[in-house]
Amino acid sequence: MKYAYFPGCSLKSSGRAFEESMLKLFAHLEIELEELDDWNCCGATAYMSVDETSAAALAARNLALAEKMALPLAVPCAGCYGVLRKSAHLQKDYPAIQKQVKDGLTAIGLSYTGAQEIKHPLQILAQDLGPKAMRSKVKKPLKGLKVACYYGCKLVRPEAPFDNQHDPQTMETLLKGVGARVVDFPMKTACCGGSLTGTIPDVGLELSWAILHDAHRREADVIATACPLCQFNLECYQEDIQEKHPDLKPIPVVYFTQLMGIAMGLSPEDMALHRQVVPLTPILQEKGILDSGAAKKSPPRQEHDA
């Protein structure tokens, strides 16, 4: 199994834990990822709102690069995943946009036909690889670990080809497959606040709080996510949120790939657990999933790394 891989900016910066854990996990599962050569910014939501055609073209360059490799494209960042799929959709169903994008791509010697699928790692693991292939690889089942699976607003909404847009279950299936307990989590597709945590913190932090609060109510040990912005918002602002909600207890927010890798016996360092702001390792030790020695081996968190 081989995919072209579009990391996007987050996975190279604030979301490094996602990239590091995913690359290690996929290698372990013998899924090959080949990073696009000379990929560019997906444009994110901002550009799509300002100029749809230009945004579609910007994203289409990445799609065209993947098509040149004749491989389906793996896109882990929920934002990039949404934008790239939207570009493909605009090109497919809106002839005027398609023509302009095509002209643009032709000018730089590229072309895009829509022949290659755009896939999220959740879909690759759950559907392309399948739970059967993973079962035998589970070395440290996440027994007793209660996980709230959080997808965020971008991954399956307004629609995604691999799951229901209101009550997605892919992450639950994967994590249950490696022994975790998943809690019922109706906030799983609620908005984390997005960039509002930075621009209008009063509003943005409140949205993040609602998700963290419900995870606590349901006694989750950890929130698993698949989106770097969600991970950042939910984990890094917990102290700010506590100013208004002093009752809020810290809860680690990790990428689903990190949990899966741990369950497959990969090391906490490989799964980038040292990058957590709210540490997960003590919880895993408490549950007996990691032995106490494992934590000592992990390097200290590097303050300026993220």
Added chain:
Amino acid sequence: MSLNPESNGKEEVRIGFFVCHCGTNIAGMIDVEEVAKYVATLPNVVVSKDYKYMCSDAGQDLIVQDIKEHRLNRIVVAACSPLLHERTFRTATMRGGINPFFCHMVNIREHGSWVHSEKASATEKAKAVARGAIGRVKFHKPLEKRKEPVEPAVMVLGGGIAGIQAALTVANSGKRVYLVERDATIGGHMAYFDKTFPTLDCAACILTPKMSEVGAHPNITLWTYSDVEQITGYVGNYKVRVKHRPRYIIEKDCVGCLDCIDHCVFKNGNTDDEFNQGLSKRKPVYIPFPQAVPKIVAIDPNACDFLAKGKCDQTCIPSCDKNAIDFTQKETFDDIKVGAIIVATGFKTFDAKRKPLYGYGKHQNVYTALEVERLVTSSGPTEGHVVLRDGRTPKSVGIVHCVGSRDHQTNRWCSRVCCMYSLKLAHLIKEHTNAEIYNFYIDMRCPGKGYEEFYERLLEEGNHFIRGRVAEVTDAAQTKDEEGKLVIRVEDTLAGFARRIPVDMVVLATGLEPREDANDVRRMFNISCSTEGFFLERHPKLAPVSTTTDGLFLAGACQGPKDIPDTVAQAGAAAAEAMALMDAGFVEMEPMTSEVDELRCSGCKTCLNMCPYSAIGRDDAKGVAVINPVLCKGCGVCVAACPSGAITQNLFEDQEIFAEIKEILAHA
């Protein structure tokens, strides 16, 4: 022998052409005077006139007069669709003294003025199609409509309030009625209801007398637990095979004492009671509800130990004084002949699980409206106490409107009854519990007699109405007040902000949709359907209970969502249509049927399987196909299919069609 001396040149063909203005409907886009002037120049045209309204008495008289005055023997009318007025002009032609099938209509309204926007070319098109008609009409032959007697009996399919009303109306006129119902009792959805809006009269009190009347009526043969297996024939002469599923009870012997239920090996119910929407359990031997008609028990083969597993003490058998229990029963069949059929198969309610955000099936205190109907009924599972599944009485209730209605993700149509039944349930729940009631609506649709007044009454009773489609029903509490409750998230579009309203109980006002097997019924009876799957009436305004199949009528919600008053009115209309058919005593059959030229037919049987009406047989002695003119609908499929060109269809003979095409293309 030629039926057509005129076209043989023995008599001169004299054509009258009449073009209609239809007010400005046609004349606004087509220069009708120009068309009349042009047609006057065509060969064989003796008279060519335009007139404001050809369908008016004066317009028709014009045709009658001109036939007599100018010895016309062919008529062409350029006007609206033949669906509307072909009969009018054929009748006028006949009044003029010539065979009605010498008249031909050209549609220059629906196919002309209404669909074009450029006058000159629309006029040219009208001239071309008129020229085609002038070309073909000279080959028309005189045809006769055949008359067939009508069987004075009606089958009503479905025993809800629509079927009950239709059956009683027909039966009271002295005709025989066969009422075929799938379930163990008649009554349909109405039997579930406690009260009816807007008058709040007791549903059972008005329904059960009608049910008993059906059961006792000398002119009604009531078959429950029965399905239509097969249907053949045509208007006036339908042959229907009805299948009776075994209920393992000898119907004529059961007196409805219900002793067998007490003596069933199951002390308590072991299967969901459908009548209570699964809110209670029933035994395998059961009667749906105390007033069921017929008052006969049935044994559910899936729940009965003996029928499902072959092992049971069968304590029910000795408990029956009448020896009416018979586990050896098999399916039986009845073949009946009826003149007309009324389809009243009803609806099903929207499956609330299709809206996962509303939490039905996930949160136990989310109910469907039909479940709440059973909760408020004194004969229901809680004897009329509105209590939650954990026994608590709700202090606050949210009623979510338009669940599976007016929704592009599920059903786009308005289900028409939900606003009103939501008001009724709001009133009843408040009456039973004094709870705070919140209605969440998109628009309040209360357009019926006394309906708006009922809405006002509910407003005055202190119910809350919040305008906005509910986004979500969740147990993700954010405050202490919300803990343990269901939170309804909604944008209040009047107040202009998003709200979270915690309640103890949520009622989903589920919409109406076609039954799961509506398509099977439709195919069996040859009924069309609209895009949403409800059965299609022949005309939405002027033939609302007829279908495109003659002698087949629609009543009730199988045709579209409707409330009880509308259903009863429609059922009466369907009954009247069926009675009119029977009182006429005969039906006229359209003569545009197909015929086989025996000399050219090679007997290859190609046409036999093509005929959608099973109208073609084979005369094995002669080795040729034979078309039954009574069954033939004149679709023309066999004509096109015949490799030897041995089949011709009246009014669509080759020479007629080719002449028409040739003339239309003459100046193209």
